[in-house]
Amino acid sequence: MDDIYYIIKSRVYELAQYAVEEQYKIQPAWTSYGSAGYIRALEDSRYHMLMLASSYALNDINMLGNYYSWLDILFKRLKLPANTAFDSLNTAAEIIDTKLRLNDSMKNFVIRITQNSHHVSSESVLQLSREAQEYYNFITKGNQRQAVNYILDIYKQGMQIIDIYNTIFIPIQSLIGKLWHEGKISVGEEHYCTAVTQVALANLYQFFFTGEKKQHKLIAAAVSGELHELPIRFLADVFEMHNWNTHYYGASTPLPALLQAVSEHKPNLLCLSVTMPFLVPELTEYIATIKKSHASLPIMVGGRPFSINQELYKAVGADAAAETALLALKKAEMLL
């Protein structure tokens, strides 16, 4: 991974502050959002910096373009002035160029996003199954108990757990994320819906943990800083249902803890997940460190950045990438 990423990461608080101050100078209207707005702007700017750093280090304009499109929709929904997404990214790039003496290379990199179209689906038009729609109605009305009971009922009526995952939980979580992005539900509602799905999952665990010693062993985790845990949890659960013993470490797993887990459990496969693209360099470091002491351990990666760029897994040093848990299962068979 390019050193520039680590330099920016180590100075991200300082650089973000310069960028926000610059933005406030150019557009004084920002001051009307008060101190809370300033704190939020600082947080946003840190994300921009890390996104710029990781996309630049990987020379992946699509990654940045995708982030830009997503940001643009979000800022328009928040009724921020037009071009805020581009302006704030551009300001961040200018500050990086100035402070790190990069001769406009970051700014020129950002300009490239305007030369391509980067589509991010902005409409929540996911086709839901009848069961998913029913479950969705319960969770969006705050009926947690009914939602969980509904899942248990359809399981008892014969629906396979893997189908409950594929036709209910995964599309619903995807829909919830989109609805938040479009401003149709609040962050609180998003957290609530996710929590209900987690409780429903917890209620299903009793049915697919068999206590059998299975043929293969998996460790699944999300890298440090990555708080999106459901995608990798789904993956671990699907593997558990398919003749794998799984050790799930969840969101934001520190590298030393993961190294210790690999030494202790001696897995046949390690799956690592990243949803936020700016954590890709972090993932690269994880893989390089783990491969140093466990060269023969196959490592598979997944998450949004790997869906945007199908070849990215090679750049991060992984052995494979998969978009879905079932695809990951198939690829795992090929890797072993």
Place this chain on the structure above:
Amino acid sequence: MNDTQENQSSNKNQIETYLGEISKLNNELINMQRELSASNAALAKALEFKNRFIGMVVHDLRNPLTIISMYTQTIKSKIDEPKLIEECITIIEHSADFMAELIESLLDTTSLESGSFSITFYKNNITELIKNTLKQMQPIAQNRSIHIHEQLSEIEPFYFDAFRIEQVITNIISNALKYTPTDGNVYISVKDNSETVVIVVKDTGIGIPEEEQHKTFTFFGRTTNQSPHGDKSVGLGLAVCKHIIEAHDGTIELTSKASEGTTITILLPKLPRRAMDLADK
């Protein structure tokens, strides 16, 4: 933005921070629930195994103990009949051997179940190992007039656990000698197949009925077969063998036909995954 709006915005940020923390705690709770479900299932399985295990052990130890007690009584009452006493001692000896074998297998089985069964990879010579094992088994074969035929290729040393693989070879040949009638044949071959080594043990024994073959690699999975030499089977040996071979990333397969004999085929990779790091060093 006036003070009220600023306060509202600040409260919103604070609520979002709390929500994030609650989500983290919820994640941890669900993780613990996942671990708990896995542990519960493992405990239920272990309990079921333990109950079955105790039942089988009690059953298997009772028979030889009854025999020992019975023949000891006979010796006491027929103290002036040396020929009969010798026969009784031989029977007692067989029962004691069976109990010793049972205890060895039980120890392996419990260590398998508790996860303390370890495999240690070193570079070893498989051909030498098989030759030495056969040397130890020859007296039993000769005693039963069973002919052992060897076809052992010289193979470069590769990574395997010599102690455990010897245990497997001994077990398989011992089974062949148990179920092959007098004047029968046992064939053993080992050959190099590029990335794997193939070991085949074939006998002209009584074979295993097709409907019972699925039991052979399971714990206490005894078949209805009776050894022509009166040997008993504890029903654990092949299950332990399967575990050992799989711990080497290998496979073990059985083909058999009643009245014709049984063939066991083992494929051992020369570089098991767990030994790759050793090979790199």
